[in-house]
Amino acid sequence: MIAKKYYVTMTDKALSGWGMAKNKINKLVFECVNTEEVDNVIKVAESKPEMKYINVSTRKPKYNQNRYYVSFKTRETAKAWYN
Numbered sequence: 001m002i003a004k005k006y007y008v009t010m011t012d013k014a015l016s017g018w019g020m021a022k023n024k025i026n027k028l029v030f031e032c033v034n035t036e037e038v039d040n041v042i043k044v045a046e047s048k049p050e051m052k053y054i055n056v057s058t059r060k061p062k063y064n065q066n067r068y069y070v071s072f073k074t075r076e077t078a079k080a081w082y083n
Contacts, residue, residue: 014050021069
């Protein structure tokens with residue numbers, strides 16, 4: 001059986017347009033293994049005013065590399081978002 005994954009996506013307005021995301025929209029994608037992780041990631045995102053357009057999907061998102069700078073996060077790489 002394949003475990004279902006969830007993806008919480010959001011736009012980081014503070015980091016869009018400069019640095020690694022120069023002239024691009026900075027997107028964060030959090031891979032979650034259950035709805036508890038989804039809820040935790042959304043709660044943290046909603047507490048940060050720079051995070052906009054928070055969405056959840058069961059499909060791994062794909063973004064045009066010419067327009068978006070995308071960072072994929074997991075429990076291992078962004079532990080504070082999952083607790």
